[in-house]
Amino acid sequence: MKVRITEYLDIDLATEQWCCNRCGRALVGARENYKHGCLVRERPLEEVHPPVVDGGEFSFCFDPDYCRLLEFCCPGCGVLIENEYLPPGHPITHDIELDIDALQRRYAAPRRDGAA
Amino acid sequence: MSGFSYGRDHEVVQRMRPEPMTADEERAQAAIGDLEFGIFRHKMHMIALEGKETTMKLGASTAMRWGDVAFGIFTAPGDLAVCATGIYHHAVLGQIPLKYVVRHWVNEPSVGAREGDAFFYNDPFYGGVHNADMGLAIPVFHDGRLVCFVGAAVHTGECGGAEPGGTSPHARTQYEEGLRVPPIKIGEDFQLKEDLLNMLATMTRDPRTMILDIKARLAAARIAERRIKDLIAAQGVEFFIGALRRVLTVTGAAARRRIAQLNDGIYRQPRFMDTVGTGPGLTRIHLAVIKQGDRITLDLSGTSPMVAGKPVNSFFQGIIGLAMVYFCGWLFHDLPANNGLLEAVDWRFPDDCMVNAHGEVSTSMAPVVQVCFTQGMFLCGSRMTYGGIPSHAVAAWFSGFAIPVYGGFNQFGDPIADISPEINATGSGARPDMDGVDVAGAFFATLSDCSDVESTEADRPFLYTFRNFGQRSYGHGRFRGGAGAGFGLMVHGVPGLALGGMGAGSRFPMTLGLFGGYAGPPTFLRYVEGSNLRAAMAAGGTPRPRRLDEVYEPGNPEQGRVGLHDIAMGVRPFPAGDTLYFGVGGGGGYGDALEREPQAVMRDLRDGRMTHQAAREIYQVVYDPDSLRVDEAATARWRQAVRAERLRQSRPFREFQRDWQRLRPPEPALVHYGSYPDPAVPALPAVANG
Numbered sequence: 001m002k003v004r005i006t007e008y009l010d011i012d013l014a015t016e017q018w019c020c021n022r023c024g025r026a027l028v029g030a031r032e033n034y035k036h037g038c039l040v041r042e043r044p045l046e047e048v049h050p051p052v053v054d055g056g057e058f059s060f061c062f063d064p065d066y067c068r069l070l071e072f073c074c075p076g077c078g079v080l081i082e083n084e085y086l087p088p089g090h091p092i093t094h095d096i097e098l099d100i101d102a103l104q105r106r107y108a109a110p111r112r113d114g115a116a
Numbered sequence: 117m118s119g120f121s122y123g124r125d126h127e128v129v130q131r132m133r134p135e136p137m138t139a140d141e142e143r144a145q146a147a148i149g150d151l152e153f154g155i156f157r158h159k160m161h162m163i164a165l166e167g168k169e170t171t172m173k174l175g176a177s178t179a180m181r182w183g184d185v186a187f188g189i190f191t192a193p194g195d196l197a198v199c200a201t202g203i204y205h206h207a208v209l210g211q212i213p214l215k216y217v218v219r220h221w222v223n224e225p226s227v228g229a230r231e232g233d234a235f236f237y238n239d240p241f242y243g244g245v246h247n248a249d250m251g252l253a254i255p256v257f258h259d260g261r262l263v264c265f266v267g268a269a270v271h272t273g274e275c276g277g278a279e280p281g282g283t284s285p286h287a288r289t290q291y292e293e294g295l296r297v298p299p300i301k302i303g304e305d306f307q308l309k310e311d312l313l314n315m316l317a318t319m320t321r322d323p324r325t326m327i328l329d330i331k332a333r334l335a336a337a338r339i340a341e342r343r344i345k346d347l348i349a350a351q352g353v354e355f356f357i358g359a360l361r362r363v364l365t366v367t368g369a370a371a372r373r374r375i376a377q378l379n380d381g382i383y384r385q386p387r388f389m390d391t392v393g394t395g396p397g398l399t400r401i402h403l404a405v406i407k408q409g410d411r412i413t414l415d416l417s418g419t420s421p422m423v424a425g426k427p428v429n430s431f432f433q434g435i436i437g438l439a440m441v442y443f444c445g446w447l448f449h450d451l452p453a454n455n456g457l458l459e460a461v462d463w464r465f466p467d468d469c470m471v472n473a474h475g476e477v478s479t480s481m482a483p484v485v486q487v488c489f490t491q492g493m494f495l496c497g498s499r500m501t502y503g504g505i506p507s508h509a510v511a512a513w514f515s516g517f518a519i520p521v522y523g524g525f526n527q528f529g530d531p532i533a534d535i536s537p538e539i540n541a542t543g544s545g546a547r548p549d550m551d552g553v554d555v556a557g558a559f560f561a562t563l564s565d566c567s568d569v570e571s572t573e574a575d576r577p578f579l580y581t582f583r584n585f586g587q588r589s590y591g592h593g594r595f596r597g598g599a600g601a602g603f604g605l606m607v608h609g610v611p612g613l614a615l616g617g618m619g620a621g622s623r624f625p626m627t628l629g630l631f632g633g634y635a636g637p638p639t640f641l642r643y644v645e646g647s648n649l650r651a652a653m654a655a656g657g658t659p660r661p662r663r664l665d666e667v668y669e670p671g672n673p674e675q676g677r678v679g680l681h682d683i684a685m686g687v688r689p690f691p692a693g694d695t696l697y698f699g700v701g702g703g704g705g706y707g708d709a710l711e712r713e714p715q716a717v718m719r720d721l722r723d724g725r726m727t728h729q730a731a732r733e734i735y736q737v738v739y740d741p742d743s744l745r746v747d748e749a750a751t752a753r754w755r756q757a758v759r760a761e762r763l764r765q766s767r768p769f770r771e772f773q774r775d776w777q778r779l780r781p782p783e784p785a786l787v788h789y790g791s792y793p794d795p796a797v798p799a800l801p802a803v804a805n806g
Contacts, residue, residue, distance in 0.1 A: 005379075005503050007548060007594075007631040007707050039766035042776070048634050050729060052588070052668040058640035058680040060588050060668075063623035065782050066390050066398055071632075073766055078759030080632035080708035085625050087388060087398060089779030090793045092769075096499050099380035099408070106379070 003107060005096065008074070008081040009034055013107055016100060025076030033094040038072035038081055040092075045069055064088075124241055128216050129433050132208070133458045134364045135193040135215075144358020156351070156359045157198070157452070163343040164189055164200035167336040171268045174332035176325040178534045178572075179271035183564030186210060187336060189344070189360070190253070190265040194218045197264075197363040199453045202563030204444035205437035205486075206269035208455050209244035210251055212433060213237040213299045214265050217253075220299075222262070227301055231257040234303030234334055235267075236316075238275065239296050244434035246482050247275040247293050248282030252302070252333035256341050258353045264360060266340040268333040273534030274322040277480070280523025280533035283618050285393040285686050287427045287478040295319050308334065321523050321533040367452045368459030372410035374448060375460050382406050383499045385492035386418075390623035391684040392426040393481055398624070398785045399423065400795060401471055401489050405496040413462040414439060414493075418796045419469040423788045427480035429473040430489075432465045438486040439463075441560050442493040446508055447501065466796065484620050484684075487515040487560065491628060494545070494559075498630050502548075511545030511552070511591065511633050511704035513559035514600055516626035517619030518639035518683050518700045527577050527609035534576075535618065536605075536698075538583070541566035543590050543598030543702030546633055551716075552598030552703035554585055554725070566601070579608035581649065581659040586699050587727050588665060592734050593633030593705025594712050599725050600636070600702040602664025606649060606695045615696060616687035617641045623682075626701075633705030634734075639683045642667060642697040643690065644676040650693040664699050665727070709734050710755045714746040 002010040002019060009027075010019045017026040018034040027037025048069060051059030062085075070084045070092065084093060167187035175181055186206035189198040194214035217235050221227040237243060238250040253267025277284040277294025287293050295316065302312050313330065317323035348356045387401040402418035414436075422429055436458075443461070444453040451457065465472040471489060473479050491512040498509035523533035544556040557564055569580040581604035590597035607613050620626055625635035652673070653659055661667045661674060674695070683698075690696065714737045720726035721744055731737050736758050738750040766772075786792050 003503065004506075006499065006509075007502070036769045038769060039763060040769050040772040041762070041766040042772075048592070048734060049637050050733075052665075053680065056680055058622060058638070058682070060637045062625060062638055063390075063396075065785055066388075066396075066623040067625065068779075070776075071762070071766070073759075073762055075763070078763045080710070080762070082632055083629070083634065085628060085635055086386075087624070087781045087785075087793075089777055089781075090386070091777070092773065093384050093386060095384050095496075097382040097384070102380040 001107060003103065005098070008079055011098070011103065013104060020074040020076055020079065020081070022079045023074060023077035025074060027074070030098065030100050034096065035072050035082070035092055039075050041071050043069045043071050125216060125219070128219055129212055129242065131215050132212070132433065132436055132455060134195045134368070134456055137361055138193065141358055141361035144354045145362065148355060148359050148362060153359055153362060157363060159347060160189055160198040161200065163340050164198050166343070167266065167268065167340045168200040170336035170339055171270060171332050174335055175270065176328035177271065177273040178537050179273060180329055180332060182537050182540055182567050184271045184561050186269045188267060189340065190214050190267070191360050192262045192264055192357070194265065195364055196454045197360045201453065203561045204440045204453050205245060205560060206249060208440040209433060209437040210267065210269040211455055212244065213242045213251060214253055216242055217299050221301065229255045229262065232304060232306040233301055234308065235299050236302035236330065237297055237299040239298045240434070240479055240482065241431055242298060243269065244431055244437045245486065246283065246480060247277065247295055248272060250329070252330060252337065254334070254337045254341060256344055258345070258348050261353070263348065263353060263357055264344065266337045266344065268336055270329060270333065272326060272329045274320045274325060274523070276320045279616070279687050280321050280614060281521030281535055281618070281687070283521060284480040285427060285618070285684055287480040288425045289476045289478055291476070293478060293480045302330070303334065321531055324530060363452055364454055364456035367454055367456030370451050371448055371457045371460040375407065375412055376410040377504045378407055378500050379503045380408050383496035385495045387488045387492040388624045389428065389485065389488050389620050391620045391682060392423055392428050392788050394684060394686050396623060396682065396785065397788045398781060399428065399470060399788055401485070401492065403489065403492040403496060405500060407500055411460055411462060413464065415464045416469065416471050417464060417466050418794055419466065419471050420788065420790045420795045422468050422470050422473055422477050424477060426788065427478035428485055429470045429477045429479045430482040430485040431479060432472040434482050434486050435471045435489055436463060438490040438560065439493050441490055442497055445562055446494070446510065447497055484517060487517070488620065488626060490560070491515045491626065495628060495630060506548050509630065510547050511593070511597060511630035511706045512627045513544045513556070513703050514542035514627045514636060514701040515559065516621035516639050516683065516701055518621070518698060519618055520605065520615055520696065520698060521618050521687060522613055522615045523687060524577070524613040525610055526575055528575070532576065537567035537572060538601055538603060538698065538700045540564040541601040542700050543600045545630070545703035546593055546595035546597050546706035548706065551595045552590065554599040555601050556598050577608055577610040577613055579606040580604065581606055581695065582662045584663055585725055586664050586702065587725060588637055589699055590702025591627065591629040591634040591636045591705035592709045592730060593629055594707025594709065596705050596712070597636055597703030600700045602697070602699040604661070604667070604695055604697045607690050607692050610692060612689050612691040614687040615690050617681065617683045617685040617698065619683040621683065627704050629704035630706050632708045634709070635704055636701045639699055639701055641681050641683055641685060643679050643681070644674055644695045645679070645690070647674055647676040647693055647695045649674050649695055664697060667697050710736060710758060714739070714748065714751050718744045718746060
């Protein structure tokens, strides 16, 4: 049984794996940071936030001394699972750390309405 | 005075959850039927709503006129039970000053609390946010017995201090922030005390607004007092006291049930601020939301230390207040907005960090700190709720302020100081099933409005050269953020005006996307000294540029001495005819932009809400730029190729991390950060040579 966790992530309760919701690929163990199972790249800021003012300190692009853009994608289908804006070198965030034992208990428990 | 020494009461600010039920409240519970209780709640909400509307109709400041109003009905011990507002932080923080009144003044012989009294307060240590947020409340009596309080908390746009407009970005200590009033009795026997009004008026730059706003709050409170007395006459005082307390009890129980539906776990979001008031500087607010069973704990460990000599600090109570914006407006949007919700919430704040200010440090820009935190709350909340209640997951609503602050004289010679109403013209975040709403309001003031430009021009010395949707104002994604508003202001009808900018996000995004959605763009301001625009208009020309995007595009005919500045800019004088351009931003995007329906991209192009560059290079749509017809098959093939290129450019996590963790921001950016990357971990001592 797979449980939906985010737009692009499921957890397979039987195998305790993070899986891509789009292509079904198993990424990494559900007790780990799902980002460990993703492919990562640093995306040039100007590709997503193109500067409009040439050469100036202020444009429509962020300052690379302060900010970088990381993208985490599914190694199977390439869908963008998440991104993260971080200062250079800042540790990548373990943003979802689920209590897998509690998740197993929640879905193992019979539903109140009697449905399977 | 008794009970504590003069100065701050550190105990009372901890009492944000409901007080224990009093014996009177407890006794009344058995006699309250469910039907009567439901009718009671509805009536009380109507009374509060009338109070909010009355305050708005009578007030003078920008924020009060356009809805930045929280009107509440509080129990006799001071808990907020019923509230009409979209600014839930004031609603919840409004109780601290009243608990202060109950603790220190009700039984104090030199002050006391009697029928006809009124209390005023704006000390951010009790109000939680900043000095410009001011409140007034009155005690309501029945046969000489205190039965409740009613009052309004509202942002009045000017509070004295080193700089006009309610914020002092240069403030080094609290003593440069202006008016700071812990709860005082400002009225007795149904009359305001003119000597105190005179003092308050003298301490700010805009005395007319200060006094009108105080009277607006009081008038609304007196109407609510009448309604409550009518209700007590009809249903009895025991019923009233018991039912008011029951509102809190049922709210707390419902909140715990809602939380129990969500997956247990830890949800984290570090947030970064790129300004320390008037210059650049990086700080971190680290949020971990720990959800277990029917409780949530907010853990702020790992946040940068207090920033000495700069105004970018916040009291912890303000952070909890802003967390309530998420709780009341999103997670518990269908529950009563009151502090009963905090029965399900715990918190941990490290000592002496920038979100747990102590001593004399300035908190004048606490609103920027707090909205920065709040977007972390939204993102953690989205990750927490998607699995159980996916409709509650939402990308960040714009949170960088990016508004003008000003002070001087208006076209009628009256002193003025305030912010502009475009604080309420921001775009909301995208959701799992729809784009964010364009110019939706403000996430912290969801029932507010941004005024029409004519109303603002009527008593402010501005001429709007344009105000409309910004094309480059939101985050991209499968669903895009709602667009923000761009606008141009010309100083008009006066010799000059002091103007500056308030906000953050010129270097690091304040408004993040969700699940692969991108952040909104940076905000900054542009000014043109000696602009030729006024002369062009006098000659009969149409004002140009006509949109914020045109300001920065080739062919902009406006000439003068152009300056670009970090959105956080202290006020400086601008003579008549000078122009300034601001863009209050849009919301964060949701999901992979390559999944956006191509027809939705075309719709945005037709509506002028998107650039062709974004359509081609971010959304990767193949279309005819003249007819806006999409080649669906070619788009699908091209997007598949773009995904393949994405895979080719990416590396396994651990391989990527090896190189990534060697990077570091330049040292000048880290002066106020604490040890990098984790401010909670002391840096290793330097090793002496030799």
